[in-house]
Amino acid sequence: MARRRPLAKPEPHSTEARPTRALVLHPDTRAGDRSGREPADALAEAVSLAAALPGLKVVGSDVVRLPRPHPGMLFGSGKVEELRARIEADEIELILIDGPVTPVQQRNLERAWKVKLLDRTSLILEIFADRAATREGVLQVELAALSYQRTRLVRAWTHLERQRGGLGFVGGPGETQIEADRRAIDEQIVRIRKQLEKVTKTRELHRAARAKVPYPIVAFVGYTNAGKSTLFNRLTGAEVMAKDMLFATLDPTMRAVRLPGGGPETILSDTVGFISDLPTQLVAAFRATLEEVLAANLILHVRDISHPETEAQAGDVAAILEDLGVRDEVPVLELWNKADTLDAEARETATNRAARSETIFLGSALTGEGLDPLMAAIAEHLSGLRRPAILTVPYSEGAARAWLHDADVIDSEAQQDEAWHVTVSWTDDQAAAFAREFPALAPKTEAQTVETAAPRSEPWSPLD
Structure with a gap:
């Protein structure tokens, strides 16, 4: 009888998935960076985006000077080789580019570096896919991902180049394959849109039911990680996910509260956080998610006043609200949040600025500081509608x-x-x-x- 071979000893921690080692790169064009932001701050936001995706470990990040984007490789040949050496030395498995990357650039860089590459849009889609919890949220993410994927079919197929016949003026098998894939994506898009229509009808029924006893709606908006969910939890006693993390909230949550000073019972609505350069596919796909903002009687803009780019973030929020079609007559109040993290000088400056405005309130959703005057102001605005x-x-x-x-x-x-x-x-x-x-x-x-x-x-x- 043959002797049994001894079982191999399992490697330590073999049951635990090792995180993917990622390198984050922010291309600095110097010709007008994203939203006028400082490159270092833009890079910090990109690192926070990467940290928001489970299974990733950011082992490095850099701002890469880019006077002129290379059409085929994005970066120049010298920088590509320099980064290749770093990728091999640090055992990098994923490159995250904080900006747009064309299909051709992605193909060439992945071939040169022999690692997977995601641009900013792809990363945000990955985060949304991981966080979406409701049926509507999942469908909207799928729709956005398919719409994005469809735009990247052209010339992205390296294995089809050898199949094209002649000089390329007449499509060969490669063209047929691309068209087949495009057709398959279009069929999935049609299927998801039909499912979304059913979900939208259900939401319309819910709104109609609320309209029978129509409480005014206060919608929380703000840049991602500004503290909206922390504020929402404190005011409503809810347990919405609230972490120091970008896009902690994706699906809208609504709760009712009783306002002070004789104000009406009010519905508070927590919404997805905004971000600069939000993929156009997501803006379109999440319009239904943000429809509570369009129906709001009052908008509360929650700002992270401690963030070095707070003014630029506020500009991004205002631009997205305008793009969504929010009515000009809807009143907007601002909570300058995270006041508890300011140093003495910055706090004095913020206090003086807020004191000069009747629509700005300085406070902290974490400690509760400054929330009573804010809630009284909300009650006063809503009572004025009665x-x-x-x-x-x-x-x-x-x-x-x-x-x-x-x-x-x-x-x-x-x-x-x-x-x-x-x-x-x-x-x-x-x-x-x-x-x-x-x-x-x-x-x-x-x-x-x-x-x-x-x-x-x-x-x-x-x-x-």
Whole structure:
């Protein structure tokens, strides 16, 4: 009988996946860097993006001076060779380029360096694919990835070059293969869009249900990692993922809170963070995710005031809001967040600047500093949207009175002549919704002289 060979001893930690060693490069064109940012700050953001993707270990990062991008290799031949030596010495397995890379440049660099390469758009798509949790988020990421992949089919196929016949004027098997792949991607895009239409219809039904008792909506917007989710959790008692990480939140989350000073019950909406050079495919694909911003009665712009590029980040947020089509009449308040991380001089400067504006509040979502004045200002803005009216609700219309109580619009009520005489303060949307539900009870006279309820002294609190 043959002797059994001894089992090989397992290598230490063989069950644990070793992280991929990555090198991050930011091409500095000097001809107008991304959004006018300093190259070092742009590189730091790119490193943070890489750190946000699980399974990566950033072992190096550099700003690469690039007076003129090479059409075939992006970098010059000398820099390509210099980086190749570094890649081999540091055992780099993945190169992340903080900027656009054409399919031809990617093919040539991967061939020269013998490692995988991702540009900025590819990296952001990878992060979104890893973070999306809801069905809608997953579908939107797939749609964005397919749209991006489709644009990179042309000339990206190195194995097809040998299959082209003649001088290239007539397509050979290579052209057929590219067209087949493009057709397959188009079919997947059509399938995903149909699925997204179903999801969108479901969201429309949810919005219609909320419209029956229409609370005003406050949408949180801001640059990624500005602290929106930390603020959202503190105000609502929710447990949305909040980390010192780019794109910690991708899927929108909504919660209701009761505002101070007699303000209305309000829905707070946490949204995906913005970023400079957001891939156009993602802007289009995530438009439905950001639609709560379009429906908002007030926008709260959360800024990381401690970030060296806070002004440039604010400009990016404003540009994306404009691109989304946010109405000019929607009021915008700013929370200059992370005040607790400022040094004494920077804090004094920020305090003085915020004090000169009625729409800017300095504070910290982490410590709670400065949030009470902010919430009072939100309540004041939303209360200003409410108009007074007097309703006569017969005893037989108990459902109408219950609707008014559920909407939290009643200031006072009295009983007389077998009816409730109700003084309300409500928004135009609430008045229209009530009129649709109970057309016979729509207000006949507006209570011009009726004041809204006296401000309540209790602080804001999450609703059960």
